[in-house]
Amino acid sequence: xxxxxxxxxxxxxxxxxxxxxxxxxxxxxxxxxxxxxxxxxxxxxxxxxxxxxxxxxxxxxxxxxxxxxxxxxxxxxxxxxxxxxxxxxxxxxxxxxxxxxxxxxxxxxxxxxxxxxxxxxxxxxxxxxxxxxxxxxxxxxxxxxxxxxxxxxxxxxxxxxxxxxxxxxxxxxxxxxxxxxxxxxxxxxxxxxxxxxxxxxxxxxxxxxxxxxxxxxxxxxxxxxxxxxxxxxxxxxxxxxxxxxxxxxxxxxxxxxxxxxxxxxxxxxxx
Amino acid sequence: xxxxxxxxxxxxxxxxxxxxxxxxxxxxxxxxxxxxxxxxxxxxxxxxxxxxxxxxxxxxxxxxxxxxxxxxxxxxxxxxxxxxxxxxxxxxxxxxxxxxxxxxxxxxxxxxxxxxxxxxxxxxxxxxxxxxxxxxxxxxxxxxxxxxxxxxxxxxxxxxxxxx
Numbered sequence: 001x002x003x004x005x006x007x008x009x010x011x012x013x014x015x016x017x018x019x020x021x022x023x024x025x026x027x028x029x030x031x032x033x034x035x036x037x038x039x040x041x042x043x044x045x046x047x048x049x050x051x052x053x054x055x056x057x058x059x060x061x062x063x064x065x066x067x068x069x070x071x072x073x074x075x076x077x078x079x080x081x082x083x084x085x086x087x088x089x090x091x092x093x094x095x096x097x098x099x100x101x102x103x104x105x106x107x108x109x110x111x112x113x114x115x116x117x118x119x120x121x122x123x124x125x126x127x128x129x130x131x132x133x134x135x136x137x138x139x140x141x142x143x144x145x146x147x148x149x150x151x152x153x154x155x156x157x158x159x160x161x162x163x164x165x166x167x168x169x170x171x172x173x174x175x176x177x178x179x180x181x182x183x184x185x186x187x188x189x190x191x192x193x194x195x196x197x198x199x200x201x202x203x204x205x206x207x208x209x210x211x212x213x214x215x216x217x218x219x220x221x222x223x224x225x226x227x228x229x230x231x232x233x234x235x236x237x238x239x240x241x242x243x244x245x246x247x248x249x250x251x252x253x254x255x256x257x258x259x260x261x262x263x264x265x266x267x268x269x270x271x
Numbered sequence: 272x273x274x275x276x277x278x279x280x281x282x283x284x285x286x287x288x289x290x291x292x293x294x295x296x297x298x299x300x301x302x303x304x305x306x307x308x309x310x311x312x313x314x315x316x317x318x319x320x321x322x323x324x325x326x327x328x329x330x331x332x333x334x335x336x337x338x339x340x341x342x343x344x345x346x347x348x349x350x351x352x353x354x355x356x357x358x359x360x361x362x363x364x365x366x367x368x369x370x371x372x373x374x375x376x377x378x379x380x381x382x383x384x385x386x387x388x389x390x391x392x393x394x395x396x397x398x399x400x401x402x403x404x405x406x407x408x409x410x411x412x413x414x415x416x417x418x419x420x421x422x423x424x425x426x427x428x429x430x431x432x433x434x435x
C-alpha cells in the first residue's frame with residue numbers, strides 16, 4: 001500500500017507539472033521555446049503514464065476491501081464496486097483533488113515565463129537527484145522508470161538552468177522579475193524533501209529515496225545556478241506544505257477540471 | 272520451418288516496419304526491438320520506447336501487430352521494456368546513413384562521451400552539403416528525438432537526430 005501511495009506521489013508530480021507546462025502550448029514567447037516546453041511536457045506525461053500503469057497493477061492486486069479505502073472519488077468508487085480493473089487513465093482522470101499526492105510546487109500557476117522557468121528549475125533539480133537515487137530501488141519497475149526518466153530529466157535541468165541564468169543575469173527588468181519569481185516559488189520547495197509515511201516506509205524497505213540526502217545535493221546545485229544567475233535565495237524560510245498528504249492549493253481543482261473534463265462528461269469515451 | 276529460421280524470418284518482417292515519424296528508419300534501424308519470442312502461432316515482440324512520451328510507440332505496436340498477423344500469426348503480444356534505457360548508440364550504421372540521405376543529420380556522439388555543459392551544443396555537419404559551418408536554432412524539434420539547425424553555407428534548415 002505504501003508502495004502504491006509512493007508511486008502515485010511520483011506520478012502525480014509528473015502529471016500535474018506536465019499539464020501545467022503544456023498550457024504554454026501555442027503561447028510560448030517564441031516558437032522554438034514553445035516547442036521546447038511542449039516537448040518537456042510530453043516527457044512528464046510519458047513518465048506519468050509508466051508510473052500510473054505500475055500503480056494500477058498494484059491496485060488491481062489488492063483485496064477488494066482495501067481498494068475501497070484508498071480514493072474518495074465517487075467515479076473511481078463506482079468502478080471498484082463493480083469489481084472492474086482500473087488502468088492508468090482511471091488514475092489520471094477519475095481521482096478527485098484529495099486523492100492527488102503531488103507537491104504544491106507543481107500545481108502553481110504559470111503566471112509568466114519567469115515564474116514557469118523558476119518552478120521548473122527547482123523541480124528539475126529535485127527530479128534529477130531523485131531519479132538518480134531511485135534507479136537503485138528494489139522495486140525493479142520503479143528503478144527502470146527512473147533509469148528511463150533520468151535521461152530526459154537531465155536535459156530538462158539543463159534547459160531550465162540556462163533560462164535561470166539567461167534571465168537572471170539579463171536586463172534589469174528580467175532580473176527583477178526572476179528574483180520575484182524565486183521569492184514566490186521558494187516557499188514551495190521545502191515540501192519536496194518532506195518525508196511522508198510512504199517515503200519513510202519505502203526508504204526502509206530499500207525501495208525509496210532518502211530525501212534528506214538529496215536535499216544537500218539539490219541545495220548545492222540551486223546555489224551554483226542562482227549565483228551564476230546573480231539571483232539570491234529569500235531570507236524568509238517559511239514553507240508551504242500539504243500536497244503530498246492530499247491537501248492542495250485552490251489551483252489543483254482548476255487543473256483537474258480541464259484535464260479530466262472529457263472523461264467526467266463522457267465516461268469511458270475513446271478516440 | 273525450425274524455430275531459428277522462423278525467428279530470423281520475423282526479423283526480416285520487422286525490418287519492414289518503419290517509424291511513423293521518421294519513415295526512412297525501420298524499428299530495427301532504431302534499435303528498439305529488444306527480443307522476439309516464438310511459441311507456435313503465438314509471437315511476443317519486446318520493444319523499448321525511445322522517449323517516455325513518444326506517441327509513435329503505440330502506432331509502432333499496432334504496425335508490428337498488423338505486419339505479423341498478415342503473415343499468419345494468430346496471437347501477437349507487444350511488450351514494453353524500459354530497462355536498459357534506449358540510447359541512440361543502438362541505432363544501426365545503416366540507419367544513420369539512411370537518416371543523412373533523408374536530410375536528417377544523424378547523432379554524432381556516443382552517449383558515454385562527456386555530457387555537454389550549460390550553453391554547450393554539438394557541432395553538427397549539414398546533411399546536404401556536409402559543411403560544419405552550421406548553427407543550432409532550437410534544441411527541441413517537431414518530435415522529442417530531434418533538434419533544429421540551419422546551415423550557414425548552403426542556407427538550408429535541417430533537423431538533427433539528437434544524441435540521447
